[in-house]
Amino acid sequence: MFSRTFLVLSASVLLLALPVAAGHESHGQLRPGAAAPAEVRVVSARVLAVPPGIRDTSAFISLRNTGTRPLVLRAVSTPLAGHSMLMITRKDAQSRTSMKIVQSLNLPARGTLPMAPSGNHLMVMGLKRALKVGQKLPFTLTFSDGRTLKVSATVYKP
Ligand SMILES: [Cu+2]
Known part of the structure; x- marks a missing residue:
């Protein structure tokens, strides 16, 4: 007792x-x-499958902010890769596309942060093992106010 x-x-x-x-x-x-931002919805979460031996890939986690305050995504991580970062894809005057590392991505109030191969994405570097289509990878997104969101992203083949 x-x-x-x-x-x-x-x-x-x-x-x-x-x-x-x-x-x-x-x-x-x-x-x-207040560790998890309850106002953030995951619209879609996918990781691009890569051939065996390729250790870098991209992840696309599109978010919606149902709240009235803008949020800033500051970092991403997954335990299954050595290093992950926020990136944007840009087209120059000659229509050549290039990727650029950014320190943050904005999630507007009552708005979305879309991610796609041709735009914002998460760069996943140094995968610790090969990816399988359908497999789920755990990601942690960190916002500028210190709150973190756990997201499970599914490996897909385009
Ligand atoms: Cu990239």
């Missing part, structure tokens, strides 16, 4: 303590207990 009460109490203390600790450690505007 005593030990059960003690266990329940310990769990409650832990639940209370974790968000407070997270709030103290953050340098941004992270609010305790």
Whole structure:
């Protein structure tokens, strides 16, 4: 009887303590207990399949912001690759396309952040193992307010 009460109490203390600790450690505007942006919807999440031996690919995670405040996507990561980054695709005056690393991508209030091979995308570098079509890759998106969104993206072949 005593030990059960003690266990329940310990769990409650832990639940209370974790968000407070997270709030103290953050340098941004992270609010305790507000780790996931509930106003963000994942419209689609896909990873481009690449031939065996190719270790870099692109991921496309299109987002919708149902909230009234604009959000800024600052970083992306997946444990299945060495390094991931935000990129845009541009066309120059001669219609040549090139990719460029960017420090952030904007998700407007009540708007969308579309991603596609010809536009915004996530560059996934140094895959740790070969991708299979249909496989799901876990991604963590980090916004400028410190909140993070976990997204599962499916490997596809165009
Ligand atoms: Cu790229």
